[in-house]
Amino acid sequence: MKNPRAIGIRITFLLLPIAISLAIGAALVIAVGRDPLEVIDALWKGAFKDTRKIGGVVNFWIPLTLVSIGLVVTFRAGLWNIGVEGQMMMGALFASWGAQYIPLGESLAPLLHLLLIALAALGGMFWGAVVGALKIRLGVNEIFGGVALNALVNVISIYLISGPWQPRIGGSAQGTEPFPTPALLPEFSARFPTNIFMIALVIAAFLIVMVMLNATRWGLNLKAVGRNMRSALLLGVATERTSLSAFLVCGALAGIAGSYRVLFTFDNLRPLASGGIGFLGLLVVLLLSIRLLWVPLIAFAFAAILTGSTRLQIALQLDSSLAGVLQGMLVLFVILFHGVQEVFFPGTLADDDTVEDSATSVSSVVKENP
Amino acid sequence: MDIELRNIHKRFGPIHANNDIDVRFSHGRIVGILGENGAGKSTLMKILSGFQPADQGDILIDDRIIDYSGPTAAIANGIGMLQQDPLDVGAFTVLENFIYGGAEGLSLQRAQAEARLSELSARFGFELDPHQPIDNLLIAQRQQLEIIRLLALGVETLILDEPTTGISAEQKDILFDALRRLAQDEGMIVLLVSHKLEDVIDLCDEVVVLRAGLMVGEMEMPLSDEHLTSVVIAETKQRLVTMMFGEELAAQSRPHYEIGAPVFSADALVAQDLRLDMQPISLTVHAGEVIGLAGLGGSGQELFMRACARLERINSGALRFDGVEITNASYRQLFRRGLVFGAAGRLEEGLIAGLTLTEHTALVADDKLQIDWKSVGERTAARIDHYRIRGRAADTIEQLSGGNQQRVLIGLLPDDPKLLILEQPTRGLDVDSARWIWTQLLERCGRGAAIIFNSSDLEELVTFSDRIFVFYAGRVHEVPDVEKTSIDELGHLIGGEF
Numbered sequence: 001m002k003n004p005r006a007i008g009i010r011i012t013f014l015l016l017p018i019a020i021s022l023a024i025g026a027a028l029v030i031a032v033g034r035d036p037l038e039v040i041d042a043l044w045k046g047a048f049k050d051t052r053k054i055g056g057v058v059n060f061w062i063p064l065t066l067v068s069i070g071l072v073v074t075f076r077a078g079l080w081n082i083g084v085e086g087q088m089m090m091g092a093l094f095a096s097w098g099a100q101y102i103p104l105g106e107s108l109a110p111l112l113h114l115l116l117i118a119l120a121a122l123g124g125m126f127w128g129a130v131v132g133a134l135k136i137r138l139g140v141n142e143i144f145g146g147v148a149l150n151a152l153v154n155v156i157s158i159y160l161i162s163g164p165w166q167p168r169i170g171g172s173a174q175g176t177e178p179f180p181t182p183a184l185l186p187e188f189s190a191r192f193p194t195n196i197f198m199i200a201l202v203i204a205a206f207l208i209v210m211v212m213l214n215a216t217r218w219g220l221n222l223k224a225v226g227r228n229m230r231s232a233l234l235l236g237v238a239t240e241r242t243s244l245s246a247f248l249v250c251g252a253l254a255g256i257a258g259s260y261r262v263l264f265t266f267d268n269l270r271p272l273a274s275g276g277i278g279f280l281g282l283l284v285v286l287l288l289s290i291r292l293l294w295v296p297l298i299a300f301a302f303a304a305i306l307t308g309s310t311r312l313q314i315a316l317q318l319d320s321s322l323a324g325v326l327q328g329m330l331v332l333f334v335i336l337f338h339g340v341q342e343v344f345f346p347g348t349l350a351d352d353d354t355v356e357d358s359a360t361s362v363s364s365v366v367k368e369n370p
Numbered sequence: 371m372d373i374e375l376r377n378i379h380k381r382f383g384p385i386h387a388n389n390d391i392d393v394r395f396s397h398g399r400i401v402g403i404l405g406e407n408g409a410g411k412s413t414l415m416k417i418l419s420g421f422q423p424a425d426q427g428d429i430l431i432d433d434r435i436i437d438y439s440g441p442t443a444a445i446a447n448g449i450g451m452l453q454q455d456p457l458d459v460g461a462f463t464v465l466e467n468f469i470y471g472g473a474e475g476l477s478l479q480r481a482q483a484e485a486r487l488s489e490l491s492a493r494f495g496f497e498l499d500p501h502q503p504i505d506n507l508l509i510a511q512r513q514q515l516e517i518i519r520l521l522a523l524g525v526e527t528l529i530l531d532e533p534t535t536g537i538s539a540e541q542k543d544i545l546f547d548a549l550r551r552l553a554q555d556e557g558m559i560v561l562l563v564s565h566k567l568e569d570v571i572d573l574c575d576e577v578v579v580l581r582a583g584l585m586v587g588e589m590e591m592p593l594s595d596e597h598l599t600s601v602v603i604a605e606t607k608q609r610l611v612t613m614m615f616g617e618e619l620a621a622q623s624r625p626h627y628e629i630g631a632p633v634f635s636a637d638a639l640v641a642q643d644l645r646l647d648m649q650p651i652s653l654t655v656h657a658g659e660v661i662g663l664a665g666l667g668g669s670g671q672e673l674f675m676r677a678c679a680r681l682e683r684i685n686s687g688a689l690r691f692d693g694v695e696i697t698n699a700s701y702r703q704l705f706r707r708g709l710v711f712g713a714a715g716r717l718e719e720g721l722i723a724g725l726t727l728t729e730h731t732a733l734v735a736d737d738k739l740q741i742d743w744k745s746v747g748e749r750t751a752a753r754i755d756h757y758r759i760r761g762r763a764a765d766t767i768e769q770l771s772g773g774n775q776q777r778v779l780i781g782l783l784p785d786d787p788k789l790l791i792l793e794q795p796t797r798g799l800d801v802d803s804a805r806w807i808w809t810q811l812l813e814r815c816g817r818g819a820a821i822i823f824n825s826s827d828l829e830e831l832v833t834f835s836d837r838i839f840v841f842y843a844g845r846v847h848e849v850p851d852v853e854k855t856s857i858d859e860l861g862h863l864i865g866g867e868f
Binding site: 215216217218220221223224227228230231232233234235236237238239 | 701702705706711712713717718719720721722723724725729730732733734737738739740741782
């Protein structure tokens, strides 16, 4: 980035999509007869009015950041892990099993929490490994495999909720009975209702993955496999193992995210407990063209807007999906303008922009053993 | 139409690929563009055909400055380029490709287009079935189609980049006849970019030579009829080589190493292919030995090599490597034991676009989780130096020229492999670079490595192989005495005369 013109173009292309999506959002609000400033005010209050609200934002941020970090890993390997939502759900299922059947009392609660989180990671890894094995062994594209497995885990969860894990009284498909208190992750305080251990875990995951991606052979292998699996194989990279490891890492992080939903956000297992956070993670990562550094920040912004949007309904009688519309537009415009910049001002992209870009294209299967 | 290029400059980073090129191409002339790899000839042709803009300079057509950008605009100005790998769409039929990129408007007017296609192919003696899918065609036929397509678009200047790579002698004669007629009968300009000096001498009226981005000379070629004796050809060749390299190259010979124990054997191997009827192939390779595989593209040699490296399916037969049965091993297992496959497509199979030279070095360095960037950096610098790569450690691989990418690829090969299986290791390289690559490969033979390679360059096969196997439609024939084989004889074998 040497000349001022290039910097100018970069800043323009950073701000323009944000401005356009805000403008269209404002136009939508005006079209239904409301003041856009009111909407912003409601969003802000909904997210940051007091520490309880901020706690709510953090509780959304934790699982979203975890899956987004995981998705950076799979995208780096050139894999579209749509199955991340199902991996979250499988983590939630594993944690729910542990919460109901591991007989550890209040005194051993921290140990129980560790066990449950480990179980959830295992569940997510298992579901990620299935997608990976389908792709590597049978040549099933990970997008199709992921979509199928997402559906499958939902069916399994509904079966468990309305079958073996049905509440004893008044059983329905709404959810299992609340888990025993020792299994639930504790709130830091009533005024700041979030779990400190999980926040620490997110930060640790972020730092570890950052180091692993940028400073280790594993990270380099992921990058090589993501950009050109055939060449990577010929250069001696264990391509199958590398792809699989990406699914395992992403699955583990998604599984932990899923456990947070059932062990903290809710207190039981519900259908669709993952709440679309996995898909939202895909948006976060695409928005950043797979750069890990900004994931926590953007995830926080997403979490704030979505948490804040619940207030739109109460304060303004506006549908809270307006926030989703805003986010969707933002992602679309960012990707659109990135493409425009690439075509018309190729010299102005940041160094790693073009590098990460092509990794988002769908890769075909290259088998180590034909 | 006459074309003039005036003061053309093009820089890629520190490299001055075209440095003040002034040249004129007159109608009805066939002009050879010569130069070693990285001399700037491809760059110049890409500028002329609109694939990339010049930094500075003018293109004049019939003494008028023409300003265009993009290949479509170049074609509209009457300039079309035939790429080394023809830019056609595999799933389309011949006719669809012919129409594609041509007529405006929604209706395709198939009947009219088909008539035009048949008329043009008949005129040049091309055999093109309009309803064949492109995937079924030979490279030569795809070239023919592309030429006809460009002619139908009204092109008056035709640029060909290495058109004789991968086509047979007979197909080359058809191509050259067509090009001569285009120049003589229709007054077209034909520009031929090639490393094959024989082709250039045979076909061209004049030659333009580039070296390190500069235009270093122009030369009239001897008339291509009865005057073209072998003495004249040899003299002309020597003069061209001197212009290209600034020095005379001695005839190449290779050191022969002691042939050791068998390292690799195929026993009645049948590789799986839907198009070819592959026959069982048996072959034993010894340490220090160089095995050359000859044959037209798609005759089964590529498939055989890939099957040997366990990159393609095997129907029946057995493979042994380093004393162990490997019929069901994976490529990676073989790689770790010293069998390395090098594919012809550098950026498709071999190098990874987006990764820097340093990152490539790190990939093949070792298996430790932590990368020692300091030692990797030193090793990269050493390789750039030793392999004379024009590029920097922090450059991504696609920024390098084709010849330099090939050098990187060779530099990434392990120092002491047991068996190298190489697809066209010097494809698209000039004489000097090709020799240099062979020096590097043969050094490894001296340390006990065996090599299996294929090539469309018969001279290369005869010069470097200890034994040659000729492939024709899935069948194999071993050339009895390589020392006594002539290029001519090999040419006949490749055509299936065995």
